[in-house]
Amino acid sequence: MRAQTQADATRPPADLGFGYFTESRVFPSPATATDAYEYPLSAVGILDFHDPKTDKGASCTAWVFPSRIIVTAGQCVVHASTTASGRYFFDDFIFKPSYHDEKGYTPLGLWTMTYAIVANGWYQSDGSVPNPEDWAVLIAADKTDKSGTHKLADVTGGLGVATYALDANHLTILGYPENLDDGVLLQRSDAQTYSSPGANVYDYGSNFLTGSAGSPFVQDMGQAPSGVYYPFNFVAGVASFASNNNNSPGYLAASQFNGDFAALLKQACDHNAGNC
Amino acid sequence: MSPRLAVGSLIFVGAIALLSGAAHAESGLVSAPASPAAARYFWTPQRLLSAKPMIPVARPGTTLAPVAIPESEAASVLVPAEPPTLRPAPGMAVKLPQAANGIIRTQVPPPNYYDDGYYSESRVFPVPANTGPYPYPETAIGQLYYTDLSGGTHSCTAAVLTKRIVVTAAHCIAQASTTASGRGFYSNFGLYPSRNGGGGPLGLWNFTSEHVPAIWYDSDGSFPNQEDWGFLVAADTADGHTISETTGHLGYQTNSLHANHVTMLAYPYNFDSGNMMQRSDAANFAAAARNTWIYASNFYVGADGGPWIENFGIAPTGGVNNANIVVAVGSYFPPNFQPGYMGASEFNGDFATQLKAVCALTAGNC
Numbered sequence: 001m002r003a004q005t006q007a008d009a010t011r012p013p014a015d016l017g018f019g020y021f022t023e024s025r026v027f028p029s030p031a032t033a034t035d036a037y038e039y040p041l042s043a044v045g046i047l048d049f050h051d052p053k054t055d056k057g058a059s060c061t062a063w064v065f066p067s068r069i070i071v072t073a074g075q076c077v078v079h080a081s082t083t084a085s086g087r088y089f090f091d092d093f094i095f096k097p098s099y100h101d102e103k104g105y106t107p108l109g110l111w112t113m114t115y116a117i118v119a120n121g122w123y124q125s126d127g128s129v130p131n132p133e134d135w136a137v138l139i140a141a142d143k144t145d146k147s148g149t150h151k152l153a154d155v156t157g158g159l160g161v162a163t164y165a166l167d168a169n170h171l172t173i174l175g176y177p178e179n180l181d182d183g184v185l186l187q188r189s190d191a192q193t194y195s196s197p198g199a200n201v202y203d204y205g206s207n208f209l210t211g212s213a214g215s216p217f218v219q220d221m222g223q224a225p226s227g228v229y230y231p232f233n234f235v236a237g238v239a240s241f242a243s244n245n246n247n248s249p250g251y252l253a254a255s256q257f258n259g260d261f262a263a264l265l266k267q268a269c270d271h272n273a274g275n276c
Numbered sequence: 277m278s279p280r281l282a283v284g285s286l287i288f289v290g291a292i293a294l295l296s297g298a299a300h301a302e303s304g305l306v307s308a309p310a311s312p313a314a315a316r317y318f319w320t321p322q323r324l325l326s327a328k329p330m331i332p333v334a335r336p337g338t339t340l341a342p343v344a345i346p347e348s349e350a351a352s353v354l355v356p357a358e359p360p361t362l363r364p365a366p367g368m369a370v371k372l373p374q375a376a377n378g379i380i381r382t383q384v385p386p387p388n389y390y391d392d393g394y395y396s397e398s399r400v401f402p403v404p405a406n407t408g409p410y411p412y413p414e415t416a417i418g419q420l421y422y423t424d425l426s427g428g429t430h431s432c433t434a435a436v437l438t439k440r441i442v443v444t445a446a447h448c449i450a451q452a453s454t455t456a457s458g459r460g461f462y463s464n465f466g467l468y469p470s471r472n473g474g475g476g477p478l479g480l481w482n483f484t485s486e487h488v489p490a491i492w493y494d495s496d497g498s499f500p501n502q503e504d505w506g507f508l509v510a511a512d513t514a515d516g517h518t519i520s521e522t523t524g525h526l527g528y529q530t531n532s533l534h535a536n537h538v539t540m541l542a543y544p545y546n547f548d549s550g551n552m553m554q555r556s557d558a559a560n561f562a563a564a565a566r567n568t569w570i571y572a573s574n575f576y577v578g579a580d581g582g583p584w585i586e587n588f589g590i591a592p593t594g595g596v597n598n599a600n601i602v603v604a605v606g607s608y609f610p611p612n613f614q615p616g617y618m619g620a621s622e623f624n625g626d627f628a629t630q631l632k633a634v635c636a637l638t639a640g641n642c
Contacts, residue, residue, distance in 0.1 A: 020536050020559045021537050022589070023587070023595055023596060024587070024588060024589020024590055024591065024595075024599070025589060025590040025591070025595070027411060027590045028411045038402040168389070169388070169389075170388060170394030170558060179594045180592035180593070180594045181592040181593050181594065181595075185592065187595075190396060190539070191537060191559065192393075192394040192395075192537075192558065192559050192561075205559075207595065219396070220396055221396060222396075222397075222401055223398055223403075225398075225399040225552060225554060226547070226548050226549065227547045228397075228547065
C-alpha cells in the first residue's frame with residue numbers, strides 16, 4: 001500500500017451533529033497468547049517510550065505504514081516547546097504490534113526504532129491541543145533470524161494513508177486506551193465526524209481516553225468482500241486528545257492528515273532505500 | 277396461505293373475526309402456525325441457489341428530514357443479550373451451495389456517504405476457518421430463507437432475540453395487503469444461523485409459528501411502514517434444546533433507534549453474493565415517515581430483516597454495560613433501486629407488547 005492523496009472536493013461537509021459511537025473490544029481475541037490479531041488489526045500496537053528529562057516511561061498507540069515506518073501522535077515522540085532549549089525527543093522507543101493480554105505477550109515481537117521525524121507544527125508549539133499537526137513517524141530497525149532479515153511490515157502488514165479524509169467521514173478508531181480493559185487489549189470505536197474545534201482538528205464520538213494517543217482513524221477498516229471496488233484500511237488521522245469532561249467519555253480528536261503529513265511521510269520513506 | 281390466528285386466540289372463530297379486518301388481539305399481532313417438519317426438507321441446494329432477493333424500496337417521493345430528538349422520550353424497555361450455553365452439536369453443520377459472484381452488482385462504486393450520513397463497511401472478520409461458526413454475538417445472526425405466496429424463494433437476514441424467538445422484517449414473513457384475499461403468510465421458513473460461505477455450521481432451524489404486526493399485515497405493503505418487524509418461534513432440537521442454547525441471543529431495546537450509532541449485521545446480495553456475513557456501521561442521520569429512521573449504508577437486498585445493534589461486540593471492562601442490543605431490523609432501501617441508505621421501523625411500545633405476547637405462547641420462549 002502507498003500513501004494516497006485525494007483532495008476529494010466532492011465530499012459534502014459533515015453535518016457535525018452526530019456524536020454517537022459504537023465501542024467494542026476487538027474480537028475474537030487471538031486463540032492463544034502467542035497468536036496475533038488478524039490483519040489489518042495486526043498492524044496496530046503499543047508504543048512504549050521514555051522521557052529522558054523526567055526519567056518516566058509512557059505508552060501510546062501506533063501503527064505500521066509499510067515497510068519500516070510506524071505512525072503515532074507527535075506528543076508520543078517529542079516534548080514540544082516554543083523555545084529551542086525546551087524541546088527534545090523522547091527515547092527508548094519500543095513498538096509492540098498486536099499486543100494483547102495481561103501477561104504482556106507481544107506475538108509479533110518487540111521492534112526498536114532507528115530514526116524519528118516529527119511535524120514542526122507540533123515540535124515548535126507550546127504542546128497544547130488542539131494542534132493542527134500532532135503526528136510523528138518513526139523508522140523501525142529490521143530483525144534478522146534464521147529465515148533471514150525482515151522488515152516490520154513483512155510481519156505485521158500495514159495500513160494505507162488518506163489525506164483530507166477526516167473532515168467528513170465515518171471511521172474506525174483502533175487503540176489501547178487505559179480506561180478499557182486496563183489498556184492491555186485492542187479496542188475499536190466506530191463513529192462519524194462529530195465536530196471541529198478548527199485548526200485542522202476533527203472530533204469523533206468515542207470513549208477512548210489516555211493511552212489512545214496515536215490511534216489510527218481508519219476508513220473502511222476490515223476485509224473487503226467481493227463486490228467492493230474501493231480500497232480498504234486507509235488512515236485519515238491519529239488520535240490527539242480526548243474530551244476533558246470529568247473523564248467522562250465523549251469524543252476523541254485527531255489532526256487531519258494533509259499535504260504536510262504526506263511530505264513528512266515522504267521524508268521518512270526517502271531516508272533509507274526500502275522504507276516504503 | 278396459512279390461516280390467520282390472533283395470538284392467544286385458541287378458537288378459529290377468532291380468526292374469522294380477524295379476517296374481517298375489524299378487530300385485532302390486544303397485542304396488535306397476526307399469527308400463523310407452521311409445520312417445521314415440512315420445511316425441514318424443503319431447502320435443497322437448487323432451491324437455495326434459485327432464491328432471489330425481494331427489493332423493498334421507499335415509495336418515490338419519500339423525504340428525509342433532520343434528526344430531531346423528541347422532547348419527552350417514551351420510557352424504553354431493555355432486555356439484555358445472552359451468550360450460548362451449548363457447543364454446536366455433532367452433525368449439526370450442513371453444507372450450503374454458494375451463489376456465484378455477481379448476483380447483484382452495483383455498477384458504480386458507491387461513496388461512503390449519503391447526504392450527511394457516513395458509514396463503514398466490512399466483511400465480518402476474521403472469517404472462521406473451515407466454514408465454522410462466527411463467534412458470539414455473531415452466532416445469533418443468520419440467513420433466513422422462505423417461499424412467497426406464488427412459490428418463489430427468497431432470503432432475508434434474521435437474528436435470535438430470545439430463547440426461541442427470531443426477529444426479522446415483517447415483509448420477510450408475510451405479504452401485506454389492504455384486502456383479505458391479497459395477504460398471507462409465507463412458508464418453508466428456514467434459518468441458517470452464522471452461515472459462513474459454503475457452511476451452515478449451526479444447522480437449519482425451522483419454526484412452529486410466525487407473527488407480524490397487523491399494522492404491517494393490513495397495510496398496502498409499501499415502505500416506509502411503522503412496524504416492519506416480525507417474529508418466528510423456532511422449533512427445539514429433537515433432544516429438546518432451544519435455538520439460543522446453540523446460538524446465544526441478542527438483547528433488545530425500544531425507542532432507541534433515533535439519535536444513535538448502530539452496527540448492522542446482514543447477508544446482502546451485493547457483497548460476497550450474500551454468502552458471507554457483513555457489517556455496516558453508521559450513525560442515525562435522518563428521519564423518514566412512519567416511525568422509521570435512516571442510516572447510511574451500502575448494504576442492499578438480502579440485508580433486510582438484519583439486526584441493527586447498539587453496542588455491538590464484546591464490552592471491555594470499563595466500557596458500556598449493555599452490549600448487543602437490537603434497536604431495529606433493516607426494512608427498506610432508497611427509491612432509486614440503488615444502495616445508499618437503509619430505513620428501519622423503531623422498536624416501540626407495540627413491539628414490546630407483541631413480543632410479550634409471543635413469549636407467552638409457550639413456556640420457555642423467553
